[in-house]
Amino acid sequence: MVLGRTFLGKQIPIIKLVETHLILQLKIKDSMCRKLLLMIALLALTNRLIAQDYLEYAFPEKVSDEIVNYINKVTKSEPDAGFYIILNSENEEGAYKIYIGRSEKGNNSKKDFLLANTNRFVIMDSLKVPVILDEDFQFVAHGYGTRGDKIVPIRMNIVGELYFIRFNRYGKVVETGW
Amino acid sequence: MKKVILLVLILLSFGNLRAQKIIYELPPKVTELLSKYLSERNDSLKKDTLALYLEKSGDLYQIDLMEFSFSRLITDTIISRTNRFVKVDDTYLPLVTEEDILFANFGERPPRKEGGAKGKVKILLIIEYFAIKFDRKGNIHE
Numbered sequence: 001m002v003l004g005r006t007f008l009g010k011q012i013p014i015i016k017l018v019e020t021h022l023i024l025q026l027k028i029k030d031s032m033c034r035k036l037l038l039m040i041a042l043l044a045l046t047n048r049l050i051a052q053d054y055l056e057y058a059f060p061e062k063v064s065d066e067i068v069n070y071i072n073k074v075t076k077s078e079p080d081a082g083f084y085i086i087l088n089s090e091n092e093e094g095a096y097k098i099y100i101g102r103s104e105k106g107n108n109s110k111k112d113f114l115l116a117n118t119n120r121f122v123i124m125d126s127l128k129v130p131v132i133l134d135e136d137f138q139f140v141a142h143g144y145g146t147r148g149d150k151i152v153p154i155r156m157n158i159v160g161e162l163y164f165i166r167f168n169r170y171g172k173v174v175e176t177g178w
Numbered sequence: 179m180k181k182v183i184l185l186v187l188i189l190l191s192f193g194n195l196r197a198q199k200i201i202y203e204l205p206p207k208v209t210e211l212l213s214k215y216l217s218e219r220n221d222s223l224k225k226d227t228l229a230l231y232l233e234k235s236g237d238l239y240q241i242d243l244m245e246f247s248f249s250r251l252i253t254d255t256i257i258s259r260t261n262r263f264v265k266v267d268d269t270y271l272p273l274v275t276e277e278d279i280l281f282a283n284f285g286e287r288p289p290r291k292e293g294g295a296k297g298k299v300k301i302l303l304i305i306e307y308f309a310i311k312f313d314r315k316g317n318i319h320e
Contacts, residue, residue, distance in 0.1 A: 054197075055259045056283040058298060087277050089234045096280075117197045119261050120278075133277055135232060136262075138239075138314070139202040153203050 054119040057087075057131055060171025063098065064124045070100055070163055071127060084115055085122060086162070088134040094169035099162040103130075111156065114140065200262045202232075202273055205316025208241060212266045215243070215308050225271075229257055230264050231305060233276035238319055243308040244274070251301060255284050279303050 059067070067085070074081050082103035090097055103115055111132075120131040141153030166175040204212075212230075216223065227247040233240050246257050256278050263270040279301055287297035311320035 053259055055256060055278065057277075057281040058283040059281060087281070089276055091234070091236055093236070114200070117200055117261065119197045119259065122281075133275055135202070135275060136200065139204060140200055141203045 054121050057120055057122045059098070059122060059124075060167065062171055062173050063165055063167050064122075066165045066173055066176060067098065067100060067122070067129070068125050068127065070165075071129075074102075083127075083129050085129050085131045086134060087131055090166075095174075096167055096169075098165045098167070100164070101162050113142070197261050199270070201270075202262060202264045204241065204264055205312060207316055207318050208310050208312050209264075209266060211310055211318070212241070212243070212264075212308075216266060216269070225269055229272045229274055231274045231276075231279075231303070235311065238311050238313050240309055240311045242305040244305050245307070246272075246274075249301075251284055251299070252279075252303075255282055 058064075071083055074083075084101050084103050086099040086101060088097040088099065089095075114132050114136050115130050118130050118132050118136070120133070121128050122131055123129075137156050140156070142156050143154045144151050145154050146152065161178045163178055164176065165173060167173050203209075216225070224245075224247075227245050229244050229246045231242040231244045233242070246252050252274070256274050257272050260272050260274065260278070262273040262275070264273050265271075284299035284301060287299055289296050309320075310318060312318050
């Protein structure tokens with residue numbers, strides 16, 4: 001006697017039923033996986049397109065050369081080092097200063113917020129370095145505190161010595177140092 | 179059900195990779211003046227074509243209201259990409275900085291001489307609109 005079920009008038013043994021069930025389940029899983037993979041691929045592609053939607057800065061050639069030289073010098077001894085740039089328009093008209101900082105996650109969460117979200121980048125020699133503006137420190141509030149009776153925004157400042165490049169409106173590097 | 183949760187988590191993780199808005203908080207007196215100007219001219223202004231331009235002027239800052247629709251280059255290169263905004267009442271106005279105009283890559287121009295280096299497209303921005311000059315402490319100067 002064959003144990004099983006009747007399907008379209010035919011007696012199908014249990015073992016076959018189990019096989020069929022397994023195959024069907026595998027097929028369903030396979031198609032679900034494919035759909036899922038396709039969705040992930042589409043999302044990744046969309047995200048890639050969105051991620052490219054940044055504002056690219058281009059510094060004068062000699063300034064870019066100075067930045068690349070400094071970064072190359074550091075990465076020779078520390079290949080995994082990350083960098084960021086703070087761009088500062090000086091009080092004197094037509095004078096600019098770039099500070100090059102080392103991005104070390106977890107050191108300063110407020111700075112990390114700006115680094116993670118700034119969508120200004122400078123691209124030089126396959127390097128993509130995030131740019132933070134001096135105004136970001138001046139006008140972005142990182143929470144609120146009290147001063148006397150007033151509620152005041154908490155601003156952020158970078159402390160510590162950073163390598164800087166000072167240049168003028170004609171792209172001439174005027175000074176470099178710490 | 180597990181797959182749905184997984185998909186939601188994946189979607190959320192992709193969403194998180196996008197840059198958040200960076201909101202500039204200008205001194206209260208500056209925001210009040212901007213708010214007053216915008217509400218007085220509410221009928222004649224198209225708020226979706228307005229942006230703010232922030233520049234340094236010696237020790238002072240200057241914020242200018244600008245209508246960006248006149249320049250496709252500024253709209254495409256900066257306005258559509260900036261994630262810096264100033265909140266005035268319920269409106270988030272896109273912020274353009276002096277550095278954006280000076281250093282943003284607006285594209286290249288062909289070399290002036292054959293075999294010469296390519297030039298860069300630069301913009302000279304002159305705004306004659308509503309402007310406020312203020313210092314670091316938030317005092318209005320002009």
